[in-house]
Every structure is written in structure tokens, then in C-alpha cells.
Amino acid sequence: MTALFFGIGFGIVTGLRALAGWHPVLDWLIIVTVGGLIMAPIGFLAGIGGFDYWTRYALGFPTRGEDHSGHGARSWRDYFRVNTDHKVIGIQYLVTTIIFFLAGGLMAMIFRAELAKPGMQFLDNQEYNGFISVHAALMIFLFVIPAFAGLGNFVIPLMIGAPDMAFPRLNALSYWLLPIAGIMMLSSVAVPGGAFGAGWTGYAPLSVVGTNGNVWFNMGVQWAGASSIMTALNFLVTIITMRAPGMTFWRMPLLVWANFTTSLLVVLATPFIAGSQFFVMFDRLMHTNFFNFHAGGYPLGYQHIFWFYSHPAVYIMMLPGFGIASEVISVMSRKPIFGYRLMALSLCAILVLGFSVWAHHMFVSGMASWLRVPMMVTTLMIAVPTGIKVFSWLATTWEGRLNLSTPMLFALGFVSMFVIGGLSGIMLGAVPADIHVSDTYFVVAHIHYVLLGGSLFTIFAGIYYWFPKMTGRMYDERLGKLHFWLTFVGFNATFFPMHIIGVQGMPRRVSDYDPRFAGWNMFISISSFALGASFMVFVYNMVVSWRRGEPAPANPWRSMTLEWQVSSPPPIFNFDEIPQIVGGPYEYGVPGARHAVFNGARERELEEARAP
Amino acid sequence: MTVRRGSIVRLVTIGLLVGAGATAVALFIHWLPTDASKEGGRIDFVVWFTVAICIGIFSLVAAVSIYSVIKFRAPPDDDSDGPPIHGHTGLEIAWTAVPAILVTAIAIVSAIALAENGKWKANRLKVDVTAQQFAWHFAYPQYGGFTSHELRLEEGRQVELRLTALDVIHSFWVPEFRQKQDAVPGLVTHLGITPTKTGRHTVICTELCGLGHALMRSPVIVMKKADFERWARSQKKGTES
Numbered sequence: 116m117t118a119l120f121f122g123i124g125f126g127i128v129t130g131l132r133a134l135a136g137w138h139p140v141l142d143w144l145i146i147v148t149v150g151g152l153i154m155a156p157i158g159f160l161a162g163i164g165g166f167d168y169w170t171r172y173a174l175g176f177p178t179r180g181e182d183h184s185g186h187g188a189r190s191w192r193d194y195f196r197v198n199t200d201h202k203v204i205g206i207q208y209l210v211t212t213i214i215f216f217l218a219g220g221l222m223a224m225i226f227r228a229e230l231a232k233p234g235m236q237f238l239d240n241q242e243y244n245g246f247i248s249v250h251a252a253l254m255i256f257l258f259v260i261p262a263f264a265g266l267g268n269f270v271i272p273l274m275i276g277a278p279d280m281a282f283p284r285l286n287a288l289s290y291w292l293l294p295i296a297g298i299m300m301l302s303s304v305a306v307p308g309g310a311f312g313a314g315w316t317g318y319a320p321l322s323v324v325g326t327n328g329n330v331w332f333n334m335g336v337q338w339a340g341a342s343s344i345m346t347a348l349n350f351l352v353t354i355i356t357m358r359a360p361g362m363t364f365w366r367m368p369l370l371v372w373a374n375f376t377t378s379l380l381v382v383l384a385t386p387f388i389a390g391s392q393f394f395v396m397f398d399r400l401m402h403t404n405f406f407n408f409h410a411g412g413y414p415l416g417y418q419h420i421f422w423f424y425s426h427p428a429v430y431i432m433m434l435p436g437f438g439i440a441s442e443v444i445s446v447m448s449r450k451p452i453f454g455y456r457l458m459a460l461s462l463c464a465i466l467v468l469g470f471s472v473w474a475h476h477m478f479v480s481g482m483a484s485w486l487r488v489p490m491m492v493t494t495l496m497i498a499v500p501t502g503i504k505v506f507s508w509l510a511t512t513w514e515g516r517l518n519l520s521t522p523m524l525f526a527l528g529f530v531s532m533f534v535i536g537g538l539s540g541i542m543l544g545a546v547p548a549d550i551h552v553s554d555t556y557f558v559v560a561h562i563h564y565v566l567l568g569g570s571l572f573t574i575f576a577g578i579y580y581w582f583p584k585m586t587g588r589m590y591d592e593r594l595g596k597l598h599f600w601l602t603f604v605g606f607n608a609t610f611f612p613m614h615i616i617g618v619q620g621m622p623r624r625v626s627d628y629d630p631r632f633a634g635w636n637m638f639i640s641i642s643s644f645a646l647g648a649s650f651m652v653f654v655y656n657m658v659v660s661w662r663r664g665e666p667a668p669a670n671p672w673r674s675m676t677l678e679w680q681v682s683s684p685p686p687i688f689n690f691d692e693i694p695q696i697v698g699g700p701y702e703y704g705v706p707g708a709r710h711a712v713f714n715g716a717r718e719r720e721l722e723e724a725r726a727p
Numbered sequence: 728m729t730v731r732r733g734s735i736v737r738l739v740t741i742g743l744l745v746g747a748g749a750t751a752v753a754l755f756i757h758w759l760p761t762d763a764s765k766e767g768g769r770i771d772f773v774v775w776f777t778v779a780i781c782i783g784i785f786s787l788v789a790a791v792s793i794y795s796v797i798k799f800r801a802p803p804d805d806d807s808d809g810p811p812i813h814g815h816t817g818l819e820i821a822w823t824a825v826p827a828i829l830v831t832a833i834a835i836v837s838a839i840a841l842a843e844n845g846k847w848k849a850n851r852l853k854v855d856v857t858a859q860q861f862a863w864h865f866a867y868p869q870y871g872g873f874t875s876h877e878l879r880l881e882e883g884r885q886v887e888l889r890l891t892a893l894d895v896i897h898s899f900w901v902p903e904f905r906q907k908q909d910a911v912p913g914l915v916t917h918l919g920i921t922p923t924k925t926g927r928h929t930v931i932c933t934e935l936c937g938l939g940h941a942l943m944r945s946p947v948i949v950m951k952k953a954d955f956e957r958w959a960r961s962q963k964k965g966t967e968s
Binding site for chain 2: 240241244312313314318320321324325408409412413414415448449450451453454455456457479480481484487488491492495496498499502503505506507509510512513514515516517518519527530531534535538539541542544545546547548550551553554555615618619620622623624625626627628673702703704705708
């Protein structure tokens, strides 16, 4: 099917070009773009059965009764099919994103090896620019964003008492878009000229006039973006319409609030990056002039459109993590979340404010200079709801009974590392300071403190926390702690010194640097190899524990939220009876408090109370 | 929720230790390059003002985290829950209002520095800076328009750099001057620098511009007034002959 659709694309392009008299008819860049980057993925999705139901419906065939044969995993093979079970899809997402995480990380170690000494060691400039660009693109679009989608996919329906997501077939389709996007980005290395090399930010005009590999980024983002939007839509409808009876918004766990606000960010913002990438691709392939300054185009327009998505994108990459941190910290401290309402409202505040700060990425871009002060004000203001969350997590641990398990270590590590990233963000928000450190290693330090210390740590916290629920087995706790400490030390050793060299004058995205930065670069490179190695402990733990770990009980963490009230792993349709929500999700320490009761149990309790 | 005096003493001690450590890192590592411009001096003030606030916040967060992790760790056989503290209105108001006040202060200090750095002096030197893959060119319109591969400036005299690019976006930065601005094709952007001491620096490109991005450097030489005038006239005469 994939090849057939490539052929259809080939036919369309060559047919139209021949009819219109455009030569050369066999323009391979356009043929591969239409045939390979657009049509072939559609063919692939059709071939695996992703569109079957809708195609039959659209063609007027009688509806086949759903026999749930495509639902649930009875063997490992089910994980390689189009499967409508949110629990299977969640695990498909997590395994796929971890693979891309390791690929992106490997690239980072390659260019850190190149940067260990001044001078060019074994990469040329094209390869270097390609590696840094693909590294970031994979980490953002193929790891952080979809990993949170995957964790949410598994947990959210369970957490709200639903049998699945609102649109299970759409859910399956949105997963399968991801391998397409990832393979597209990776395969850009095979394009003549090399992988896309304009950074993940892909600024015009460089992304328009640079090598053809840029088209693989332009299109890869579309597939990943489509996946993201579909999932967000699914989350919104599920959370709004499928909560168990009694679960008002103010009784939802904070992970549900977090995925809800994140999904709003995704559906509103993602179309803008789609637009910006289409404009770049059209300028290259169809000779439009959106950013062609020779013909009246406006290069800065790219940056405005791009950052209008990409700033909310960083909140898309963090808000679910905030939700995970709230779940883990509350349960592992045996205390209610401090200030639950303000925690939920601060997520909403970040959602709204997140749309008003994009030009803080453009303080030195040459945009209208008056715009810098309002953008600085909104940027600094966002620190307030974020600060509320940090202080609330700390207050939650205060006078708690802390269980320093692996998920808790990652959650607490997240709080402290994210504070450092947030503070460097405040520095970047102050325009005069930003003028000095913009486009230097100070920014690289900041983004990795918030993305690695922030997003990645919460992803690990979530994976370890829900591992027993997902697999029915316990992970090895000692290996988990070892993983945390190796990663924590390696991470700080790699990225803290980058603050220093940035301020001292080392720019970013450079394949070579002034010899005065040699000492720190060698230290950073060696630390980065240690950081990379630490992830092997994680991979080993996951694989071995999934196969041979201790069988896990239904509720090893003694949590009150709904997903822990069913077996590990859960029954195929999650709940054998619909739960009734009778209280908040974090009522630890309140004698007799219940978040949910199961009607059968409730009736039995009432009967016993009535018995003479 | 009550906080006992003993725990406050311990919290403050940990906070002071962390703060001292962070301050040592801030002061004893040579972070900022030599300050060689008036605008840079104002930028450095904003940097240190913000760093001081950040060290304060970091010390507070570190103190509470470290104290909690040690003091409230449950013994392995303890399955009990903690006290059901849902919130504390006074504390929540405080930790909303205080950060809001601090970031407002940072915004005000920054806006003032930005405004000062944006003022143009009447007698300023004007240099047209053109960036291309992968070199810088400097033209001096007030001296007949001669071009140079080096940026030469006069000590104490503000220069207005009028930046543009021929192909893709580049960015002009001299770390010792702190000031930075992108050079965008199709636009002219402006940057003001008032050098305060003579010396040699390097301008580097700080916007990924292709394969030669890392190599796009040019010398910057700040000269005394008389020396600069002599150089500029000789260059001008060179183009006239």
C-alpha cells in the first residue's frame, strides 16, 4: 500500500508537470516530497488498517459490529498492530518515544565527542549542524511531547473511571503517525546535502535556501503535529464527557487537570507551527515569497509564527509533568496536595499567559523594539503561577511521611532542577541580560535544565510510578535509585558549566569554538557520556523487570486515585463496575475519607449499617 | 499549620549555607567578560540584580527541600499518613504576592536599562555593518563610505551600527560590549555601543547561518580619538585616490 501510494504521488506530480509543460518533468525533490513524504505515509496508514472503519462508513457499506478483536493485548504481537485499547496505545507510545529518545541522545553524544576539543575532530560542518538539528527535533517532537501523550493515554481514562478514551480508533491512528514522523526526520540524513541543518527552529531564510533535507523536517513536523492534535482532541472530549459520576472538575486529580490544559494548548497552538513549516516548504518548492526578502517577503514573519506555537510547546512539554509531580509527591508524602485549587488555577494561568510571551525568543531579532517590554512583562509574570506550584509541592512534603522511592526521587529532583531552569529563565526574561546571553550556551543550559531536569525527570517519575499498573510487575527499586543518582550527577555536571561558558562568550550551534573554552567543553563532553550511560541502567531495569519482575499488587503505592483501585494490569475494559466519586483524590490523613466507592460496595455498606 | 522555632532555625541555617555557596559560585568564577562599554555596564547591573534575587529564591527552595527530605522521611515500617493539611491562605497569598513584587522589580530595572541603552547621541559615529555567509563588512558613511574588514571604533564615542544581511539571518555580538542584534536580510536593524576603553575584541556571529557559522569572526579595535581620526582619514584618502 505504501509503495502504491508513492506511485500515485509520483503519477500526480509527473502527470501535472508533463501537462503543464514544466521541465524537468522528473523533478525528484517534488516527486519524493509528494510521493514519499505525503502519499506514502497515507498509504502505510491505510495498509495497516488505520482508516478501515471510516472508509467503509464513507463508502456506504453496512457497519460491521465491533467485535473488539482489535482491542487489548493478549500477546506481544498486539503491540505491533492498530489497537484501540488506550492501555496498549499508551505502551506503544512509551516504547516508541524511548527509542527516539535514545536515538536523539546518541546524536548528542556524537556531537559532544566532536566538541570535546577545539578544532574539527571527525565531523564536518554539515554533519555537525545536522546532528544538533535532528537531536533537538527528535527530543521535542518524538520524545517529550508524545511521551506525555502516551503516559496520559494509559492513565487518564483509568483515573476518571472511563472504559477507554472517547475516540479509540482516532487514538490508534494518532499513535501510528509517530513512527512515520520519526522515520521521516531520521531519514533526512540520506538526502543529498545531508540532514536538515538549520536547527530545530528552522529559521527562514536559511531553512528555505539551505539543503533539501529541510523538507524532511517541514513534513516530519506535520505528521508529529497531526498526531499531537488528534490526541489532544481525544483527551479534551474524554475529560469533559466521560468522568465517572460524582467527579466534578474540583475532584479531578491534578494529572487530569494538567492533560486538560495541555490539550487546549496543543489544539490552539500546533496549527501555527504547521503553517510556518508549510510556508518554508512552499517558498522552496513552489517559489512563493513568504520569506523571500528579494520579493517583499518578511523573514521575521517566520519567527513570529513559529514561536507563537513553540512557546506554548514548551508548556505542552511541561504541564503534564507538573501533573505527574503532583500525583507522585502527594502519594509519596501521604498528604493532600497543598493548595489544590490554586494548583489547578495556576495550570489555567500558565495556559493563558503562555500565549502572550512568544517574542521573548526574539528580543535580539530586530523585531519592533517596543514589543520587547510587554513581552518581558508577560514573561516575568509567568514565573508567578509557576512559583505557586513549586512552593505548593514543597509544602506538600512538609510534615509528610516521605517514601523516597524512585518515582519520588525523580519528582523531587524535578522540583529542584526545574527551579534552577526557571531562575535562568527569569534572567533570560530580563531583556538587557538576554541581550548578552541570547544565542549562547547560557540558553542551552536553561533549556536542558527545564527539559531534562524538568520534563525528562517527570517522565521517568511517571514511568516508574505507573510501571506496576502497566505491566503487572514491580521494577527493581535499587536499580531505579542507581539510575536516578547517576542521571542526576551526570546531568548537572554536563549542563551547569554551560551557564558559565555562555556568559563568558561561547555562542551556541557552533561546530568549533575559541580555545579559551576548551577546558569546560572537555569536562562537559565527558560528563555527557556518563549521563548517556546512566540511561542504560533505566533500559535494563525496564526490560528485565517487565519480563521477570515481582508480580505487582493492585495498589503498591496505597494511592486513592481510581487507576489503583483495579488490578495491575487492569481488566481489558478497565472497570467491572462504574465507580462513584464521593470525595477529593488526595484525602490522605483524613480518617474514613474516600475518593471513590464501587456501587456494589456502597450498597453493601449501607445494608450492614441498617442491619439490626 | 504551625512551624516550630527549632525547624525555623535549621531552615535558615541551611538556607544561609546554600546561599553562601551560590554566592561563592557567582563571585569566584569569572562569569562576565571585561566590561568595555557603557551599555554593557548597565546590562551588568541588571544581571547582578537578577542573580541576587535568584540566589535568594534558590536558597529558600533548597533549604525547604533539603530539610524536608531529611526530617520527614518515613521510617521503613511506617505506613501512616501525614496530617491532612489542605492549604494555608496566608502562605498562599504571600507566595503569590512576593514573587510578583520581585519580578516587577526586575522588569522595572530592566526597562530603565533598556531605555538608557536605546538613547542616541548627536555626535555618534555611524557604521553600516553587512553580514553575509560567512564574513562581516563595515562601511563608514561619514568618512566617504570606505569599507573595512575590521570594525574600528573611537573610545568614548557612541557608535550606531546599522546592520543588514545579504543572504540569511546573522547576529552581531561582541561579548565585552554585551550588546547584540540580529542582521536580517531585507531590513536594517540598529545597535548602539559606547566603548569605554581601548583594546582589541572579536565580533562573532550568534545566529546559525550555515556551514561557516562558527568561523564568522572579525576583529574589533577601539582606539583613542586621535588615532581613530587618523585611521579614518587615511582610509578615506585611500578610497579617493
